[in-house]
Amino acid sequence: MPDLRELYQEVILDHHKKPRNFRKLEDANKKADGFNPLCGDKITLFLKVENGVVRDVGFVGSGCAISTASASMMTECLKGKTEAEIEEIFERFHNLVTGKTPPETDSAALGKLAVFAGVRDYPVRVKCATLCWHTLRAALENVQETVATE
């Protein structure tokens, strides 16, 4: 039986209560909306990208602890990253939360984001953790429609 504390780690609860970069970005040049119809999680992500590098990021929306913390922690790791680097992090993060690879494979490379390893024991919650990442990819690709996880 998975331990609830593995899912709801202190770091996650902290980011849920006090999400970082929780703001609209006035000078954003990329933006996308994400929606998880299963639980009603909504996110709007703002990016300022210069020469293929993320300079600033912000998000607004409402969601469960997992999706809010995931978005908050994602925004913290984006600044200064190139699109190619971001794509690699997303792939590792996706492997981590879906259990595609053992947690130790990607944990070191993911740093703080490794706290989401517990999500793998809760398959229905994977979409909560990945909504912001799918939205990020849509923003980088300039997708206009709302990204839905279903």
Place this chain on the structure above:
Amino acid sequence: MMVRQNTATEVAKPSAFFFDVEKVRGDFPILAQKVHGKPLVYLDNAATTQKPTSVLNSLMRFYLTECSNIHRGVHQLSEAATQEYEKAREAVRRYVNAGSCAEIIFVRSATEGINLVAQTFGRTRVNAGDEILISAMEHHSNIVPWQMLCQEKGATLRIVPINEAGELIFEAFEKLLGPRTRLVAVAHVSNSLGTVNPVDRIIEAAHKRNIPVLLDGAQAIQHLPVDVSDLDCDFYAFSGHKIYGPTGVGVLYGKSELLEAMPPYQGGGDMIASVTFEKTIYNKLPYKFEAGTPHIAGVIGLGAAIDYVSRLGLEKIAAYEHELLSYATEAIVRMPGIRVIGTAANKASVLSFTLEGVHPHDIGTILDQEGIAIRTGHHCAQPVMEFFGVPATARASLAFYNTRDEIDALIAGIRKVKEVFS
């Protein structure tokens, strides 16, 4: 091969003042299992109900001894299956007190029943500029079929508002009934709020203006006595799986004079009297609306479910569930941070709530670890969520096999949620 049946409840008739819930639970083997090492507390009955052994056995019996197609075979099995199928139709007719079996159409679900009416009655009766009236508390299944019809026809969907308690505002409803209103379609009981609508008054007011009424009974049929003749509703749709029957089968009741005038919904076998390439003559009611091989086992299982519920007695069920809902509501409102969504004076079975600072989805996951199954989300009623300004709610929905101990487990589970998020 048969699932063992606890026959004790078959003979034991609980007195009017005593509902023997422990005995009843014995009829539902699934309830005895453990989830994450804890006894299962199943409080997601508005999504689907569990099935008693008598229903499971009826499915087994069909597939083990009668499996065949209905209405055409000359052989023994087909005859037996046809009899069982039509016996179930009679059980449904009696249960809802319809005038005739011709008015009982087997469909896939309440959703399909509503779509049938929209696509046949609706497409022939609704024209550009006409109006269809629904309420603000409808399930998506009683919104989208009408939206699709209105879009096709250039008609308008009008919405009866609800108040802060989650009750339909009757005066507003009366005002919205107009010369262009072609149909009123409302939930008998709301799936997200538990509100029991004043359907008798709704029907009376609509009929005064010669407007037919469809009731979505998906959340009522298992909790309240439903008498379509007494209500005088024109259509009544419900799903089998919400009244302890199998999934994939539902019922549409319609007044025969309306059904006669409606074109068929789907074409195929069984719905025809004769076919040539030049002309097809449709079958009589109810077969005109039952194209193709139906869910025979499902219908037979639904018949067994209705027999089961009838034996327990719907009045006793309603009284027990009402008492349990009061117990649960009183316990939950005492908890700090809890907001009950849906506080209508007349409610059935549903307890929707939010907990300050915790998203319903997190509540659901933590309760699941305690073996407690509830539903979290928008409950296919996004406009209701918008009205109450919440993205989602947690919903505990009760059945007659739930107990006070299970409500206590729910309350303890919510305390655990608060601990995790403290």
